[in-house]
Amino acid sequence: MSLSLSLKPKGPLPPEQMFSLQVGTKLFQISGYSLNSDSPNLFTQYFSENDASSTLFIDRSPQVFNLIVDHLRGYTVNIQDETQFTFCFLDAVYFRLPRLQDLLKNSDYYYVCVGGRHFKLPKTLVSQTGNFPNYFEMTCSSLFDDVQAIYQTMNLARPPPQSPPYVNRSPEFFADLIGILRGGVLDLTPERRKSLIQECRYYRFLRLEQQLVPCQVKWNPILQVEEIVINLSDIKAKFVSLPQPEVSSPSADEPTAKKRRLAANCDWESVKYRRPFVDADITFARELIFQIANLEATLFFIKNSKTIHVAISGQTLSKFKMVFQRLLKEHNIEISTYMKRGSILVLPACLSLCSLQVNSVPCRNVSAMVEELQLTDQVLDFNNPSIIPQLVPGLKLDLTKSLWKLGVSEKKIMMIAVKADAVSGLKEYHKTLEYI
Known part of the structure; x- marks a missing residue:
């Protein structure tokens, strides 16, 4: 008999009768009641068409068939690893056992070998939104679909060989x-x-x-808001936001809500952030404080105009544009208008609320520091609209690490410094280096 023939509906086998199956080198005696428990299948097909006292010879693994016998007798199939799982599914397809195929497809575990170590991962651990569908779900689905489709459409004598799931990654991680x-x-x-x-x-x-992802979520008792501190590199652009402007004016008897002042002499609305998946259940987005943890942000103090700018370059610039460009464009603000010399983003900055350290020394009053210093440095005048760069007296500070809020007000943006560590020159930078 060819075991690749399609099944035809037959009546059930006599429940009390025992049937002989020779699988590999081992003889199995199984009742009709057990063979009927997951039918129609190739066993019921064969014994319905042949002498019930005959022996069905099957050239498959007797070790794997032990698991199938447990299933037919009503026991839970106790699979140990990904090899047993894969071979058991292949034989479930080969013997045309529909219920066993469904049980394996809907198993409570993923069986996988990661870097030579076997894991039995409960699906409930990774069933939350964001963790599902995952690598293992897609791999298992591909295994099921490919084996069944190839075997059924090509009418093969046996299922195609299939390697057990193996992931060449760190088992410790x-x-x-x-x-x-x-x-x-x-x-x-x-x-x-x-x-x-x-x-x-x-x-x-x-x-x-x-x-x-490293971050801090804290309640700010001064501003009466919840804030999130996170690296700029870890922010997902899709989840930054700004509150929608209010369109209705307050009634005469209701006082107008006072806006919080985030920077001196102007009211700025701070950009908000809600982390994907882990913040899905909260009803509001937190005020965003983002960290720039490298030397790709530089402060420029221009003495005559008493203005401060922060220049962002390199990978930090690319990430800044990736995170905020869409949101700012929705509020009619083009980042390109703040680009200088083609590769530097120069934004107005406010340090009035910043905890600033310069050369490891706390700076309590930025304005006083600029006024008191005998500034001999020449820095670019970012206030001058001329295409030709001009040098004016000022101070340049390279930021080693800094925390910022991004404020938006009337189609303008402002970088509002929260905390920053800076060095004033190469010698001071060298002091920050550690011996190895």
Whole structure:
């Protein structure tokens, strides 16, 4: 008999009768009741068309068939690893066992080998929005669909060979991810946290990635708002926002709400941020404080006009544009108008509320510092609209690390410094270097 023939509906086998199946080198005796439990299948097809006392010879693995016998007898199929899982599914397709195929497709676990280590990952751990669908769900779905489609459409004598799922990644990192998913708290170095975030992206655990992204969520008792501090590089552009302007005027008997002042002499609306997935349940977006943690931001103090600008360049500029360009364009603000010399973004800055350190010394009054210093530096005059750059007396400070809010008001933007560490020159920068 060819086992690749399509099944034809037959009546059930006699429940009390025992039937003989020789699978590989092992003989199995199975009742008609068990064979009928997942039918129609190739066993019921064969014994309906042949002498019930005959023996059906099958050239397949007896070890895998032990699992199938457990299933036919009503037991839970106890699968140990990805190899057993893959082979059991292949034989479920081969023997045309529809219920077993569905049970394996809807298993409570993902069976996978990561870097040579076997894992039995509960699907409930990664079922939340953002963590699902993930790498393993897509891999398993592909396995099921490919095997069934090829076997059925090509009418093969047996299912095509299929390798068990294997992921060439770090098993230690994957074990850490499982520990965090189970509620564990790990003491992570910045380097290991960065590695785990990369692993989350590979496995498409996007919610877990956001849980690992370093940030602080704090209540600001002065401004009476909740703020989030996060690296500029970790911000997702889709989730930055600004409150919609109010269109209705207040009634005569209702006092007008006083706007919070984020910078001197002007009211600025701060950009907000809501982290994807992990902040899905909160009803508001938090005020965004973003960190620039490199030397790609520079402060320029122009003495005569008493103005301050921050110049952003390099990768920080690319990320800044990626994060804020869409939002600002929606409010009729073009970042291109603030570009200078083709590759530098120069924005007006406010330091009146900033906790500033210059050369590791706290600076309590920025204006007084600029006035008192005998400024001999010549800096670019960003207030001059001339295409030809002009040099004027001023002060240049390179920021080693800084925290900012982005304020928007009447089609203008302002970089509002919250905290910053700066050096005033190469010698002072050298002092920040550590011996290795």
